[in-house]
Amino acid sequence: MERLGLGSSRSGPLLEVKNLVTQFATETGPVRVVDDVSFHINEGEILGLVGESGCGKSITALSIMRLIPSPGEIADGEVLFGGRDILQLTDAELRSVRGREIAMIFQEPMTSLNPVLTIARQLTEPLRLHMNMTKQAARSKAIELLEMVGIPDAGERIDDYPHRMSGGQRQRVMIAIAMSCNPKLLIADEATTALDVTIQAQILEMMAKLTRDIGTSLLIITHNLGVVARFADRVNVMYSGRIRESGTVDEIFDNPRHPYTVGLLDSIPRFDDEERERMRTIEGEIPDPANRPSGCTFRTRCRWATDECERLEPQLALLDEAHYVACWESDSVSRERAVIV
Amino acid sequence: MTSASTQEGIPGSTTGPEVKPLLEAHDIKVHFPIMSGIVFSRAVGYVKAVDGVDLTIMPGETLGLVGESGSGKTTLGRTLLRLIEPTSGQVIFDGEDITELNNQEMRRRRRHMGMVFQDPFGSLNPRMKVGTTIGDPLVIHNLVESKEDYQQQIGDLLDIVGLSRNMADRYPHEFSGGQRQRVGVARALAAKPKFLVLDEPVSALDVSIQAQLINLLEDLQRELDLTYLFIAHDLSVVRHISHRVAVMYLGKLVEIATYRDLYTSPKHPYTQALLSAIPLPDPKLERTRDRIVLGGDLPSPRNPPSGCVFNTRCPIATKECSEVVPELKTMGPDHEAACIKI
Numbered sequence: 001m002e003r004l005g006l007g008s009s010r011s012g013p014l015l016e017v018k019n020l021v022t023q024f025a026t027e028t029g030p031v032r033v034v035d036d037v038s039f040h041i042n043e044g045e046i047l048g049l050v051g052e053s054g055c056g057k058s059i060t061a062l063s064i065m066r067l068i069p070s071p072g073e074i075a076d077g078e079v080l081f082g083g084r085d086i087l088q089l090t091d092a093e094l095r096s097v098r099g100r101e102i103a104m105i106f107q108e109p110m111t112s113l114n115p116v117l118t119i120a121r122q123l124t125e126p127l128r129l130h131m132n133m134t135k136q137a138a139r140s141k142a143i144e145l146l147e148m149v150g151i152p153d154a155g156e157r158i159d160d161y162p163h164r165m166s167g168g169q170r171q172r173v174m175i176a177i178a179m180s181c182n183p184k185l186l187i188a189d190e191a192t193t194a195l196d197v198t199i200q201a202q203i204l205e206m207m208a209k210l211t212r213d214i215g216t217s218l219l220i221i222t223h224n225l226g227v228v229a230r231f232a233d234r235v236n237v238m239y240s241g242r243i244r245e246s247g248t249v250d251e252i253f254d255n256p257r258h259p260y261t262v263g264l265l266d267s268i269p270r271f272d273d274e275e276r277e278r279m280r281t282i283e284g285e286i287p288d289p290a291n292r293p294s295g296c297t298f299r300t301r302c303r304w305a306t307d308e309c310e311r312l313e314p315q316l317a318l319l320d321e322a323h324y325v326a327c328w329e330s331d332s333v334s335r336e337r338a339v340i341v
Numbered sequence: 342m343t344s345a346s347t348q349e350g351i352p353g354s355t356t357g358p359e360v361k362p363l364l365e366a367h368d369i370k371v372h373f374p375i376m377s378g379i380v381f382s383r384a385v386g387y388v389k390a391v392d393g394v395d396l397t398i399m400p401g402e403t404l405g406l407v408g409e410s411g412s413g414k415t416t417l418g419r420t421l422l423r424l425i426e427p428t429s430g431q432v433i434f435d436g437e438d439i440t441e442l443n444n445q446e447m448r449r450r451r452r453h454m455g456m457v458f459q460d461p462f463g464s465l466n467p468r469m470k471v472g473t474t475i476g477d478p479l480v481i482h483n484l485v486e487s488k489e490d491y492q493q494q495i496g497d498l499l500d501i502v503g504l505s506r507n508m509a510d511r512y513p514h515e516f517s518g519g520q521r522q523r524v525g526v527a528r529a530l531a532a533k534p535k536f537l538v539l540d541e542p543v544s545a546l547d548v549s550i551q552a553q554l555i556n557l558l559e560d561l562q563r564e565l566d567l568t569y570l571f572i573a574h575d576l577s578v579v580r581h582i583s584h585r586v587a588v589m590y591l592g593k594l595v596e597i598a599t600y601r602d603l604y605t606s607p608k609h610p611y612t613q614a615l616l617s618a619i620p621l622p623d624p625k626l627e628r629t630r631d632r633i634v635l636g637g638d639l640p641s642p643r644n645p646p647s648g649c650v651f652n653t654r655c656p657i658a659t660k661e662c663s664e665v666v667p668e669l670k671t672m673g674p675d676h677e678a679a680c681i682k683i
Contacts, residue, residue, distance in 0.1 A: 052547035053518075152637075166638045167410075196409035196574065198635045201618035205634055223547065226620030230627040249624040267552035268622055269581035271604050276581055279556055282549035285517050 013040035014217050015185055020077035022063045031290045033059045035241035046218040048228035051238035054286055057221050061187050065104055066094060100130040103178035107190040109170040113162040120158045123177055130181045145176040168199035175207060182214055189221045204231060225268060229253055237261050240287055240297045243316060247323035257319060257330040259302045304329040352401035362397040363536060363568045369394045369430035371416050388643050390416040392592035403569040405583030407576055411639050413592040414572050418538045422454050423447055452482040455529030459541035461521035465513040471524045472509030478531040498527040503557060519550035540572045555582055576619060580604050588612050591642055591650040598676040608678040611651050657682050
């Protein structure tokens with residue numbers, strides 16, 4: 001099968017996040033949930049952002065949309081989209097970007113739609129607002145969109161309220177709304193996590209196809225490494241507020257160089273494994289963002305950690321072409337894995 | 342009883358003299374009435390959550406039970422413990438028909454069975470110290486001799502699930518999701534049960550924490566001679582821990598086999614589709630894998646399709662499939678599937 005995205009060859013980055021810091025005020029002072037995060041997405045590319053709960057992946061996405069709820073705030077950094085810094089836009093300018101050029105799909109299909117408005121109302125609103133369509137034109141476009149995302153009897157279902165639809169159908173409607181204005185970037189934050197596997201497969205295939213047909217870039221935020229392997233061109237691995245490793249999916253899955261990435265890949269059971277062995281785990285727990293260890297924040301759970309890791313925080317450094325890692329011991333990681341595999 | 346030290350082979354089926362199943366379920370049906378009307382309320386239909394399921398679980402075995410939401414797997418698990426009363430059918434536990442027992446008798450048997458729930462945040466009482474939560478079954482079943490003994494047992498339980506003894510005085514909010522799930526396991530083990538129903542015990546946990554809990558469950562099974570019904574929607578996790586795996590769809594068992602057979606040669610089209618829908622963490626393989634993408638949604642269990650319940654989404658269904666209800670057929674040793682097309 002061909003790659004789903006168009007890859008990085010076409011042109012410069014569509015979105016560039018530089019040194020983003022998002023923090024939340026607490027009684028004991030600000031806590032950096034996103035701590036100096038930089039990455040980019042090229043046009044037509046599918047980028048995966050993976051990590052466990054609390055790693056800051058969702059807050060990164062919300063920061064791009066400037067949807068951080070109080071007491072959170074974006075404290076530093078730039079979010080360059082088509083050359084403009086989203087963080088500097090006025091409210092009016094921001095409104096023309098949100099939903100129009102960057103659209104987002106959230107995790108809960110049950111609560112993302114307004115329960116007291118019909119599907120028609122919710123689907124035609126962005127069309128009328130952003131595309132200046134007439135009521136009639138918006139309605140026929142809306143029906144077209146529902147057909148595109150595979151809702152049967154779209155002409156009738158459009159007048160239903162959300163409670164008449166299943167979880168999978170609601171998530172399709174969310175995708176229809178997100179895609180309605182042909183956005184340049186679609187952010188899917190755990191968009192299929194709440195759905196059953198067979199429905200998840202349908203929705204992801206459809207999303208990848210739509211982005212490929214329209215040329216939209218896709219940022220997939222997930223904890224599921226299988227989803228990333230299947231759909232993404234490149235992947236960023238986040239842990240405790242920072243990106244620890246970044247590269248093409250082939251590089252990251254075949255040649256992981258950060259101990260956390262290695263640990264994640266090793267701790268997923270696979271149903272196509274030949275033999276069952278005792279599961280390898282990452283010892284310990286994810287650190288509280290308000291109370292991170294000094295130096296490398298992964299060192300307390302890392303079997304490669306040395307004294308240096310305690311003193312100095314490693315920065316993302318280029319290893320090979322398009323493979324970055326933030327680890328002092330990435331050479332040992334690579335050597336040891338070569339022995340195991 | 343032989344312990345399941347290797348997780349290979351089904352305990353009981355290969356060893357010496359005949360071993361009796363620990364649990365047998367015969368033709369279990371659970372139909373929930375849909376009520377209508379306020380004053381003269383009456384049933385206007387039934388949701389057939391579980392519709393004629395037969396199962397046996399051998400001592401020391403882990404039977405995996407998989408299915409999507411609404412397939413009836415949780416209802417079945419609870420019915421086996423009689424936390425939900427079956428509409429019809431029998432549950433034989435340790436040679437005794439527990440569906441016949443009255444409430445008092447049932448309560449006494451219940452100490453031999455335990456349950457671990459999915460939600461580590463909702464299943465513990467937030468106002469109760471975890472020691473009290475864990476110790477409750479000891480008090481209920483009169484298993485403590487003295488105050489010291491009570492404290493001792495709670496400490497031991499915390500110990501075996503990998504928590505420290507002094508955590509007994511803490512409240513649930515002081516624990517992470519993984520730790521809470523360990524508390525849930527400790528409570529389920531308090532009365533020294535033989536059989537545990539584990540209902541999605543790891544699905545709310547992060548992958549690195551999930552692996553820790555799975556290892557714990559495997560160790561406990563070996564050390565305490567436990568028998569598990571492991572309910573989950575994640576087929577990879579189920580394969581890792583189970584001896585045999587049963588697949589449910591809309592209240593029916595569609596396939597049951599040893600873990601090896603189910604994953605290497607699935608027979609039922611639903612099992613095949615389910616396996617092919619799981620994305621594997623391997624980009625090169627993912628690019629070449631064949632995939633069966635099922636159309637449509639799970640039909641409502643209130644109004645299941647006629648004939649084979651899977652026929653509306655099945656890629657190989659014919660007209661006959663909407664007319665004939667398929668029975669489980671033997672496909673090989675310890676392998677059964679319910680499909681007329683195979």
